[in-house]
Amino acid sequence: IVRNEVFLALGYYVTESSGHFSEYSPWFRKREDLLQEYCYRGTSWNTGRTNFTVEVREERARNFPQELHKFLTEPIDLSRGNEYASRIFNAMLGDGALYKFNGNVRNFGLVDNLPHGACVEVPVVAGKDGLMPVHVGKIPDEALPLMSLSSQIEEMAVRASFEGDPELVYKAICYDPLTSAVLSLREIRKMVDELFAFSKPWLPQFKGLK
Incomplete structure (x- = not known):
């Protein structure tokens, strides 16, 4: 639902x-009404329901003993799945069959109007x-602001x-974007x-933490 709404608005x-x-x-x-409208309905594997990923991990933890037993006792299916890795390895180290995919790389002259060196x-x-x-050229003006902002935030982080x-x-x-839509600057500081x-x-590099 979210993706469709963005398409209708921005093209x-x-x-x-x-x-x-x-x-x-x-x-x-x-807002809660927006969560109900956009994030609790739909057919996507991840509609945006609050705590969805927490629930997935809790379910995996509950099922771990059974899954481990299954892994150790049942035949392993070695047929190729839909992940990229095996095809990439085959292209580079195997028979050399070219494999085309969408991948995350550093932006060295690939996207003209996103920061140099950013992940694209x-x-x-x-x-x-x-x-x-x-090389893909320029991101359209209608799509650029959010992408550029996210990239700059990531660079700062x-x-x-x-x-x-x-x-x-x-x-x-x-x-x-989401944090600033919900919290004030003081509330962000507190969070x-x-x-x-x-x-x-787990953050030893931050020496000045209280």
Whole structure:
């Protein structure tokens, strides 16, 4: 439902699932009525239902003993699935049959109006010569603002992690479309402080955390 709504409004179809895209944009999750309308209906594997991924992981944890027993006792299906990896390896290291897919690579002259070096998803051809991403030109103006903002936020977050700068993390999150649609700047500060306090044992690069 989310992807269809974006297509109707902006004229371009989102390749991400409705659930994920609802988290990347400011339009669908900021009120309970919007959640009910856009994120609790639909046929996608991930419609955006609140706590969906938590429920999936809890179910996997409950079923782990049975799944482990099945893995250890039943024949393993070795037929090729729909994942890219085996075809990429075959193209590069096997018989060399070219394989075309959409892949995440760094933006070195591939998308003209997104930041240099940012992660972009573009057509890629795998073969004996390696991975060959395809130049796609400019993102249309109607689709650019959200993509450009997300890319800049990601760049800030990565730099903050490498530099161990919690203040830059806060500033990056201030610009997050969904967060800024729901919370004030002070509320964002409080949320970031709480997340840092909880996650401190796993973030040794952030030396200045209280």
